[in-house]
Amino acid sequence: MAKPKTGGIPKNRSISLKALAEHLQLSPTTVSLVINRSKGASAIPEETQRRIFEAAKKLNYRPNFYARSLRTQRSFMIGVLHPDLSDYVALLTSGIEDHLMREGYFYFAAGHRNNPELIEEYPMIMMDRAVEGIIVIDTPLNHTFPFPVIAISGHRNVEGITNVVIDHKRAAELALGHLVQSGHRNIAFMKGPKVSSDSEVRWQSICEVADAMGLAMKPELCVEMEFSTPFPDMGYPVIEKLLAQGGRFTALFAFNDVSAIGAIRALRDAGMEVPDDVAVVGFDDIPSAAYNTPSLTTIRQPLRRMGEIAAQTLLERLRKKGAAPGEVAVEPELVIRESTTSRLKPSNLQRESEVTAK
Amino acid sequence: MAKPKTGGIPKNRSISLKALAEHLQLSPTTVSLVINRSKGASAIPEETQRRIFEAAKKLNYRPNFYARSLRTQRSFMIGVLHPDLSDYVALLTSGIEDHLMREGYFYFAAGHRNNPELIEEYPMIMMDRAVEGIIVIDTPLNHTFPFPVIAISGHRNVEGITNVVIDHKRAAELALGHLVQSGHRNIAFMKGPKVSSDSEVRWQSICEVADAMGLAMKPELCVEMEFSTPFPDMGYPVIEKLLAQGGRFTALFAFNDVSAIGAIRALRDAGMEVPDDVAVVGFDDIPSAAYNTPSLTTIRQPLRRMGEIAAQTLLERLRKKGAAPGEVAVEPELVIRESTTSRLKPSNLQRESEVTAK
DNA sequence: TAGCCATAGAAAAACGATTTACTGCCTGCG
């Protein structure tokens, strides 16, 4: 095992601007002006500026973040609120993080676990911590806030909240189109749990599209999930219920990939093979969708990209106050894999691609 | 769709202590003392205190976080540094978050993607933002820091860093014991990628235990992963390489669950069935392990718990400075599922349990 | 020679809390 290199000195809690100024025999004002490259610094000669920078580097001066924030009223801090750190959330967050870091922002995250009190409280706490805006994922908000708010997969129409959503109508067309073209008529549907903000809109779109395609949605082939977890267990019991309802079906459109994986497990445990007995379509295209056995046919949401868009939109709103787009939509994509066809080889492992904003 | 209830007023950026004091015809001092329940507040009569609290509530007074932090030199903020938001990291983070929130701390997270510059830089940035300590996940640190640091899956011996680790020796005993008992002699081994801090220790333990069990580790049955991603693709090419080396084996001990899933896919694509042709053991017990097909036999790390322990240890070190335990170890557990046995039913879906600190 | 501008920098007032010393005023006690 490597020897414990105890490299670079601990960098003790750094010195203050005042101390630095004293050391330089200058006033704090001057030093501050130069360090921040303010317009006022133009009056300070090159030589002095050099001295200042040099000393700052040598003494490892690092401005106190709190003092600075207190004065400038800026924190370069964004709050991210989500139900739970699922795969889905992790990908979105990853996209958010990418963009924020590039722009010099940090974020803090909090998971409310669908606890209504926490959903109320966290935004307040974040506000206390002076975030400049927040991004909520799959979380319904009822207030308006004194800062910009972006909702990913939010569908409320709240003043000051910009929704980043996927085109659910198109998604339904892709999924149902694929199944119908593959010859399926008896399709079972899984409605998302009430706590998930996408459930209602996604369901409506499916109904509309099915109707437009002349496809009957038989009640005995529809089930609704009762709870939400970030794990496949959320898809298991609902399939048991579906089977108990006794309808016959050759295909299943699941609410999302996580529940589709649980559903497939439940179908297998009941003696049915996927895709031979039942074809299954998921939603999201989380990383494990491609590696599940059978790999999942699914409606891909460009999650990373959606995270980036959310972050980008937020920062834009921060720059020019006022203009708050109500919605930014992205396009879904159909990814066909084993769960609706017989074995493919090699597996379809490609990742997300494009996006359209409107 | 629900009508857009625009509930509770925006809570404009809240008033200051001074304003509140003025409104009450009291000095800021008094109000501060009472609000913070300082010892000095004992001199203030009940009635006045009531008035103060009432007004604070009515005017929605919320102390300015920056001003307060500036004065008290406390931020109640922890930094969490990780390579990437994988399943593994998400679970740990979830545990960390649980504990921190309970104690009134917040955290910010950053993913360095194994970029050495970022690994250097992020702790500094976090320090600038006045975190009181940091928790690193699977990230090697070379400095010492002027605040407590906890490393999950870290194995360096650095002054001031407390490592939270799993007992790898025990883990190897469990995995190899299980395979040997099931009659396997020709076992293939996957060594983790260099960037992962667990790779070396885990490998050493396997070698020792194999040796102790009189099990030969044939070179043609050993492969090392070249890269690390949070997705199963990290396990795919390494199996192609293993097969190309031409050794015969009936079992595989993968580096972790993610790579095990990719490995299983590669084996299948090469015409071999799991577990019938090859038994596979993973490591971690991430949520999808139980839902993979075949479900994964694996060495479970109590990830959530480890996160909690890390957070708890950090806060303890924060309270009583000085005492810095070098290591806290937790016990692994063997979870037997389909990938090493023929089909089980129902699937073994239980979650993590206990832990031991030493 | 008055007026003006550029140069080089400093003083002082914020930002919004916390905290250490005080200040009067009363009352009870020896």
Add this chain to the structure above:
DNA sequence: CGCAGGCAGTAAATCGTTTTTCTATGGCTA
């Protein structure tokens, strides 16, 4: 009568910046 101690607070310093306003000197121009 003198004073200790409790009561009910307050003044002022401080945390470390940023920013607006100011000064002092010298040189140039009209």
